[in-house]
Amino acid sequence: MGLKISVELTTTPKTKPAIENLSFGKYFTDHMFIMDYDVGAGWHDPRIIPYQPISLDPAAKVFHYGQTVFEGMKAYKTPEGSVLMFRPYKNLQRLNRSNARLSIPSIDEDLVMEALKQLIKVDEDWIPAEQGTSLYIRPFVIATQPTLGVSPSEQYHFIIILSPVGSYYAEGINPVSIYVESEYVRAVTGGVGNAKTGGNYAAGLKAQQEATEKGYSQVLWLDGVHRKYIEEVGSMNVFFKIGGKVITPALNGSILDGVTRDSVIRVLQHWNIEVEEKRISIDELVEAYRKGTLEEAFGTGTAAVISPIGELNWQGDKLTLNDGQTGPISAKVYDFITGMQRGTLEDPFGWILEVDPKI
Structure with missing residues (x-):
């Protein structure tokens, strides 16, 4: 039996941006996913919570030694209103290859995929439907152990945030x-x-x-x-x-x-x-x-x-x-x-x- 993903919904939803104001990575949805890692316990406490700042010790290793990886993927809304993702497992497989290179513990791809689906459904109203728009998905891992020794961290956060986006380049599909x-x-x-x-x-x-x-x-x-x-x-x-x-x-x-x-x-x-x-x-x-x-x-x-x-x-x-x-x-x-x-x-x-x- 896998870990159960808890869900806490926001009581103060944000005002969604106008479609014409969308750019890349400027606005973020109402919720985020977070999961913790500790040596001995492994990855634990997967949860969807209201989007919010995170608190880190100033000595957290990510600040000093750059032990962090991330991914970029998208969800799209079809003309009929369905929500689609494009090759998401390939992104999660690459995330684990990046994890291995940075000495970060691997994630359970199936658990993260389930969490991602739930997170997208919670914030589905944020997915723009206009041509050229999408919901950008940013999973990332940061090393959080508060110690200055140069060695792999023993604690991590894995987080997924979502952002409705327009065209990445101002030029659009033009050269x-x-x-x-x-x-x-x-x-x-x-x-x-x-x-x-x-x-x-x-x-x-x-x-x-x-x-x-x-x-x-x-x-x-x-x-x-x-x-x-x-x-x-x-x-x-x-x-x-x-x-x-x-x-x-x-x-x-x-x-x-x-x-x-x-x-x-x-x-x-x-x-x-x-x-x-x-x-x-x-x-x-x-x-x-x-x-x-x-x-x-x-x-x-x-x-x-x-x-x-x-x-x-x-x-x-x-x-x-x-x-x-x-x-x-x-x-x-x-x-x-x-x-x-x-x-x-x-x-x-x-x-x-x-x-x-x-x-």
Whole structure:
């Protein structure tokens, strides 16, 4: 028999934001899920409670040693009013891989899935139904043991919060401009680049800030050893269509194994479009651009789904892709995946999970 999830409903519900005011991660629903871990007791006391601040000791290890992981997933409302999730178990499996890399105890994926379903049902009225909107789901683990010794924590919180969101990028599905980073390094093989942990994102903030000041939406990272092989964009994996073939950097231990990345590869293969995972250098990419064989580029991620790339800036040289317009592959994949997510297109893969309306 699994742990029983207790539910405490809020007595002071919030005012929901207007649809036109939705952005990414700005508003949060009325409730949250929390579960505790202690050595000897394991994970315990799973509960849904009103959304609220958490109290931590100043010596909690998460503050000092960054022992934390997180995930990002979404729930969608169909035109008929059902609630769907897209490959949620794949996110929870990746969460446990991140846990293992950060020496955090694994979670029971089935228990968390049940908690997530219940939490979504409690706050179902927060799920926006308009095109391009969704309910963003942020599960995360933080180390809470109040001691300054450099060792894995013996206490943790596992928390899930929910946020109604609009489009991740202000540009929407329109192409974004990307700055190729040549000075800073985000991750190397053997590090934590393939774990979804806060330190990866903190390491990218300086480069992102400088790119934003230059008018670019995101940073494209190169490998940390040779400083020439393409890895990923700050919040996305990346794909290129070169000479009719779709290419994405192969997972090498410092690239996040994106759920949307995997989904795009599977969809392209389903359509019999040639796709290859391989190591590709920025020099190869520039050469393909010069030859006119670099036809299209796009990023993939849970937040944006598909983000076409209209321009790459490499050492001051601006590479305009597909005349700055959304390419045909980007548009087709975006329409197909978002159609599955919203229940308007058939799911041939068995990826969609419906939240049980009887819960």
